[in-house]
Each structure stands twice: as structure tokens, then as C-alpha cells.
Amino acid sequence: MSPLLSVMREPWADPDIPLPRYATPGAAGADIRANLPMEQRQTGLTLAPMQRLLVPTGLRLQIPPGFEVQVRPRSGLSLKHGLTLPNTPGTIDSDYRGPVGVPMVNLSDTPYTIRHGERIAQIVVAPVFLARFAVVDALDETDRGSGGFGSTGRH
Numbered sequence: 001m002s003p004l005l006s007v008m009r010e011p012w013a014d015p016d017i018p019l020p021r022y023a024t025p026g027a028a029g030a031d032i033r034a035n036l037p038m039e040q041r042q043t044g045l046t047l048a049p050m051q052r053l054l055v056p057t058g059l060r061l062q063i064p065p066g067f068e069v070q071v072r073p074r075s076g077l078s079l080k081h082g083l084t085l086p087n088t089p090g091t092i093d094s095d096y097r098g099p100v101g102v103p104m105v106n107l108s109d110t111p112y113t114i115r116h117g118e119r120i121a122q123i124v125v126a127p128v129f130l131a132r133f134a135v136v137d138a139l140d141e142t143d144r145g146s147g148g149f150g151s152t153g154r155h
Contacts, residue, residue, distance in 0.1 A: 003125055005069070006062035010099060012037060013058025017117050020059075029072060029122030032057055032102065036116045044113040047106035052086055054101040055120055063094040063125075070124040071102060077120070082108030085121065094128070 007019055013035045020030035035058030036045060047053055063069055071090035077083040086105045102121045106112050114120060 003064045003067050005064070005125065008060045008062075010035075010056075010058045010060065014041070014116070017058065020123055027122075029124045031074070031119040032059075032071075032100075032121050032123050034102075034114050034116060034118050034120045035059070036114075041116040044115045046111050046113045047083070047104060048111050049106055049109050052103060052105045054103050055114055057100045057102060057120075059100045060097060061092060061100060062097065063092060065094050066128060067094055068092060068126055068128045070126055072122050072124060074119060074122055081112050082106055082110075083112055083120075089124070092123075 009015060017033050017035045020032045022030045034045070034055050036056060045053065045055060061069060069092040071085065071088075071092065073084040073088055083104055083106055086103055090103065092100065104114070104120065
């Protein structure tokens, strides 16, 4: 059964901006949109090259215990315009109740204006397993061992 996420709009948020939704039946991520404050709705929010901004969504979420919401870039914005998320995937924990903002960065050499209502990211609801941690004297051996970044070669 699918988890239910309760959504609350900020008092200033535009109620005409759609809630997150899946674009196709097979989509893993639901598109989330920019919901800009009244004074920015006409002009949008411009990201200069290499600038980072927190883009408001006008939403707060109640995520069920045992789940998280991952915030991920939209591939079209990344490929066509160089917009991505600097902390991808971002995590929204189940006990967070504050406003949802999407940190974005413009990696292109051209300014980009985010429009009110534009799809800016996607959210993926995922289960979370809380691990236990124990100090041990030795770890099990593997073929890879302690080989780090790039240790498996390029094939």
C-alpha cells in the first residue's frame, strides 16, 4: 500500500499551483513546483551562473515514520539549462515539519529565470531502515578489500 503524505500550504502560497504529482504511471518521482512569493510571481526568480538559491515550494509535508522524501533534480533542467541540486539527493526526514525549499544551482554560463509554477525538482518517497552500529575488532574480508574510488577499473 502506498504511504500517505499529508500536505499543508504556507499561508502565502498560491493555491492554484498543483501539488506534487507523477507525470506518468511509471514515474518514480513526483514533480514539485516553484511557488513564489507574491512579489516574485510576475518576474520569477533568476539564478545567475554558479549562483545557489533556495526556491520555495509553499508546502510543508507530514511524512509517515519509516519513510523519507528524496529531492532530486529534473533531468530536463539539468541537461538543457545546467540547473541542478547541490545536495542531490536531498533528504526530508519524517520528523521535519518546516517549509519545503529546493536548493538549486545554475552550473551554466547563462542566467536562468525560474517561473512561478515551474516544475523545479522531483520527489521520491522511500523507505528508511534505521541501522544499529557496533564497534568490532575486524571486518569480514571481500575480493575488493579496501579499494576505494576507481579501484574496480574502467570496463
